[in-house]
Amino acid sequence: MRKISGIAASSGIAIAKAYVLATPDLSYNKLQVDNPDSEIQRLKEALDISKQELEKIKENARKSLGDEHAEIFSAHLLVLSDPEMIHPIQDKIKTENVNAEAALDETANMFIDMFKAMDNEYMRERAADIQDVTKRVMAHLLGVTFPDPALIDEEVVIIAEDLTPSDTAQLNKQFVKGFTTNIGGRTSHSAIMARSLEIPAVVGTKTIISDASEGDLIIVDGMDGKVIINPSEEELATYRKKQEDFEEQKRIWAELKGEPTVSADDEHVELVANIGTPEDVVGVINNGGEGVGLYRTEFLYMGKSELPTEEEQFQAYKSVLEQMCEKPVVVRTLDIGGDKELSYLKLPEEMNPFLGFRAIRLCLEREDIFRTQLRALLRASTYGNLKIMFPMIATLDEFRQAKALLLEEKANLLNEGVDVSEDIEVGIMVEIPSTAVTARQFAKEVDFFSIGTNDLIQYTMAADRMNERVSYLYQPYHPAILNLVNNVIEAAHAEGKWAGMCGEMAGDSIAIPILLGLGLDEFSMSATSILPARTQIKDLSKGEMASYKEQLLSMSTADEVEAFIRRVTKQ
Numbered sequence: 001m002r003k004i005s006g007i008a009a010s011s012g013i014a015i016a017k018a019y020v021l022a023t024p025d026l027s028y029n030k031l032q033v034d035n036p037d038s039e040i041q042r043l044k045e046a047l048d049i050s051k052q053e054l055e056k057i058k059e060n061a062r063k064s065l066g067d068e069h070a071e072i073f074s075a076h077l078l079v080l081s082d083p084e085m086i087h088p089i090q091d092k093i094k095t096e097n098v099n100a101e102a103a104l105d106e107t108a109n110m111f112i113d114m115f116k117a118m119d120n121e122y123m124r125e126r127a128a129d130i131q132d133v134t135k136r137v138m139a140h141l142l143g144v145t146f147p148d149p150a151l152i153d154e155e156v157v158i159i160a161e162d163l164t165p166s167d168t169a170q171l172n173k174q175f176v177k178g179f180t181t182n183i184g185g186r187t188s189h190s191a192i193m194a195r196s197l198e199i200p201a202v203v204g205t206k207t208i209i210s211d212a213s214e215g216d217l218i219i220v221d222g223m224d225g226k227v228i229i230n231p232s233e234e235e236l237a238t239y240r241k242k243q244e245d246f247e248e249q250k251r252i253w254a255e256l257k258g259e260p261t262v263s264a265d266d267e268h269v270e271l272v273a274n275i276g277t278p279e280d281v282v283g284v285i286n287n288g289g290e291g292v293g294l295y296r297t298e299f300l301y302m303g304k305s306e307l308p309t310e311e312e313q314f315q316a317y318k319s320v321l322e323q324m325c326e327k328p329v330v331v332r333t334l335d336i337g338g339d340k341e342l343s344y345l346k347l348p349e350e351m352n353p354f355l356g357f358r359a360i361r362l363c364l365e366r367e368d369i370f371r372t373q374l375r376a377l378l379r380a381s382t383y384g385n386l387k388i389m390f391p392m393i394a395t396l397d398e399f400r401q402a403k404a405l406l407l408e409e410k411a412n413l414l415n416e417g418v419d420v421s422e423d424i425e426v427g428i429m430v431e432i433p434s435t436a437v438t439a440r441q442f443a444k445e446v447d448f449f450s451i452g453t454n455d456l457i458q459y460t461m462a463a464d465r466m467n468e469r470v471s472y473l474y475q476p477y478h479p480a481i482l483n484l485v486n487n488v489i490e491a492a493h494a495e496g497k498w499a500g501m502c503g504e505m506a507g508d509s510i511a512i513p514i515l516l517g518l519g520l521d522e523f524s525m526s527a528t529s530i531l532p533a534r535t536q537i538k539d540l541s542k543g544e545m546a547s548y549k550e551q552l553l554s555m556s557t558a559d560e561v562e563a564f565i566r567r568v569t570k571q
């Protein structure tokens with residue numbers, strides 16, 4: 001038995017066998033062979049099995065993510081059946097008497113280099129397809145396992161260095177009981193996805209990849225951030241009990257499902273949810289969410305081979321609005337960049353991607369992408385209570401430009417005879433310190449603020465939200481953060497606007513009493529945090545918390561703030 005610690009990323013207890021998700025070692029030796037025919041046969045077998053796997057993955061992706069997402073696998077299948085690709089490999093084996101691995105690798109590389117050099121986006125994408133599929137064929141030639149999260153069909157806990165958002169999007173909740181990674185923090189996207197999938201997760205363990213092996217029995221404790229490898233009988237029994245207790249706790253929370261969120265002194269706040277896809281709305285409703293405070297639209301753009309069309313986006317937005325039946329839905333426009341890449345956009349590599357060309361910066365330059373999204377949103381606006389917000393706003397000028405494009409597209413649609421709602425609120429994410437500091441100036445022009453603490457903390461403390469080595473600096477309760485948050489809320493209220501928070505801090509049990517006292521109007525969090533937060537707020541007095549405001553804002557350290565809150569709220 002071995003116990004390691006990491007960062008608790010998504011609540012619950014998972015107990016299942018380890019499934020290691022890592023790219024295997026695909027190195028090989030180039031060999032001269034006496035019997036090229038048997039090499040050609042080996043190649044054929046590796047190609048056949050790869051095709052069968054891809055067919056299965058494609059079918060799974062179609063069922064869980066829709067036709068568009070499945071298309072990427074059709075492109076991969078085409079590569080494996082393309083004689084222009086396969087014949088040169090066979091010829092190489094015959095004429096040069098080399099093994100299948102060398103013939104595959106050298107031929108594939110020749111095509112990849114050729115396509116990459118072309119000044120044509122379509123051909124560059126084909127290079128990426130070839131790269132992807134040859135890895136799979138190579139793994140079969142070498143007899144090593146090539147992990148496929150989409151093919152998992154038994155209960156497992158996934159072990160990985162990190163999970164990309166598209167890896168996470170492929171996970172089937174029925175079989176993936178939990179996951180644990182070497183890197184990442186509570187606000188890395190894999191952690192956020194885990195919470196929206198309601199899968200227990202522990203991230204940032206630093207060593208799980210080397211500590212655990214395929215098939216080990218793993219316990220993931222997503223509450224305390226612990227991972228146990230091959231537990232003793234006693235430990236297993238303890239965790240089975242903890243698992244049952246958690247289920248019981250969930251039943252108690254569920255009693256407040258249909259209730260509004262009201263504090264002990266009768267003050268109402270809104271508890272809404274963060275979502276990534278229209279499918280997540282079910283979780284929002286099941287967890288008693290009073291709306292959607294952040295719809296991260298990036299997922300519409302990821303795991304595909306091209307940009308989503310206006311119609312495709314319109315259908316997604318409409319579906320969310322309709323399912324939420326007139327409850328507020330805040331949709332954030334595309335926030336790509338940083339750790340969220342789009343393979344088909346081919347953006348140049350940057351030294352500091354989190355400080356680089358991303359989100360609204362990219363949208364204001366690539367107006368074609370932005371206008372398509374704005375049109376889709378405006379068209380969907382008549383199906384519910386839509387609010388639009390722009391991410392990563394650093395200057396008022398960016399907000400004005402983005403809003404001007406929105407108004408232009410609205411006018412275009414009205415000219416085309418398309419109905420558009422007349423009362424769409426337009427707000428911004430406050431996740432850059434400059435914006436938090438100058439919130440007063442913004443408040444005159446925006447309809448609302450939503451504080452994105454995941455980024456606001458990393459930019460204020462200069463501590464990468466994904467880097468566990470500097471996670472000690474990632475301090476939500478730091479007085480610097482509290483003062484910025486307070487500044488934003490006061491600025492909003494001074495202009496009669498509302499202020500929400502959609503960073504992970506909004507669902508944190510130490511932060512909730514502070515934010516309640518600062519007067520935050522809307523708390524947007526993972527759907528699974530809503531009922532525990534409603535239960536907590538029911539016992540808190542907003543007036544009492546507000547009376548601590550000045551004291552909290554003038555404290556010197558995050559620890560001091562935390563100790564104070566623990567004491568006054570008996571946590």
Ligand SMILES: C=C(OP(=O)(O)O)C(=O)O
Binds near residue numbers: 294296451456502503
């Ligand atoms: C909600 C936020 O956005 P994201 O986590 O998608 O960067 C944030 O930065 O707090």
Ligand SMILES: [Mg+2]
Binds near residue numbers: 431452454455
């Ligand atoms: Mg952000």
